[in-house]
Amino acid sequence: MLPPAKKESRKRIPSEVYEDFMMAIVTNDTEIIDEFLKIQPPLDKRVSFLDDSMTPDAHVSSGKPEILRKLIKANADVDVKELNDTSPLYVAAQEGHDKIADLLIEAQAEIDFQTTDGTSPLYLASQHGHHRVVRSLIEAQASVDLRRSNGASALCIAAQNGHRLVTDLLIRAQADVNIRADNSTTPLYIASHNGHHLIVELLLKARADPNLLHSDGTFPLYVAAYNGHYQVVSLIVDAGAEVNLRDSQGCSSLIIASQNGHRQVVDVLISANVDVNLPANNGATPIYMASQEGHKQVVDVLIKAQADINLLANGDASPIYTAAQEVTTKWLTPLSMRMPMSIFRGAMANRFYLLPRRRVTRRLWNCF
Secondary structure (H helix, E strand, C coil): CCCCCCCCCCCCCCHHHHHHHHHHHHHCCHHHHHHHCCCCCCCCCCCCCCCCCCCCHHHHCCCCHHHHHHHHHCCCCCCCCCCCCCCHHHHHHHHCCHHHHHHHHHCCCCCCCCCCCCCCHHHHHHHHCCHHHHHHHHHCCCCCCCECCCCCEHHHHHHHHCCHHHHHHHHHCCCCCCCCCCCCCCHHHHHHHHCCHHHHHHHHHCCCCCCCCCCCCCCHHHHHHHCCCHHHHHHHHHCCCCCCCECCCCCEHHHHHHHCCCHHHHHHHHHCCCCCCCCCCCCCCHHHHHHHHCCHHHHHHHHHCCCCCCCCCCCCCCHHHHHHCCCCCHHHHHHHCCCCHHHHHHHHHCCCCCCCCCCCCCCCCCCC
């Protein structure tokens, strides 16, 4: 019986040689780099840093394409993974090194590589607004609707961060404009929330649905109104959004805009024939909420739009009573002139009897 064959010993690169090599990359010393690349065995996926991780990645972050060309020519593994689960193309996309990304793509790097949380090179480039890298990845047939573990796509993150050129590229590449993250956030929703009107305009032209609901019951028009983004509100209204749509609390965009004192948003909604008397589930109307919060200009606008100042919130309070409990009376004149004096006097006589305050309390956060 023949003795078992001895395993061929594997050559390793001494640590001091490797350190010199890495310093040569940092300092762009091509002479030392060329000498290192002559070491046998060849620089491929079988030979690595001190043990098993030799990669062009260290140089990728510095953005030196001439060195990367040498490493690729020496058969370096363009898809080798670092300890933090990243690849060279991932790093190039993150840093915005478009020439590096082009070289890696040409060398057949994995375009749709994803980390453990599902982040891809296209997602990273979109997140940081690196439109040249995004263009290269799209031309290399990257999956434009690839999603992270939270369901967010490249278009979602580009819309959130207001990157117009990236958003346009993704839309032209047929990215799904109504794609939903796990919490039902759409690109239009997050762009509306953050007030990116140029992004909203692009998405609406691409037929994004303005009436899709978030998991919390809100919708693009609502979050734009909540934050006072009147330009976004105007775009969404012009796109045919349902202006009387209400959230899970029965709160409309007009109610939340009135509560927060966003007069310009109120103007836009009234021009779109919104129902100025549509109440929330608790009976509060737009003029009630504006009165409670002391937003005189909004009250003026609502009165001119024929808001009913005598509607009671669940039968126990009218706008004039609500305003009276704020003690100050200077700005109550618009209300008092539209109602019988006996009611007005009654309200003032009871102004220190504090009625339950009604307010829509909702935290709105960036989604990714």
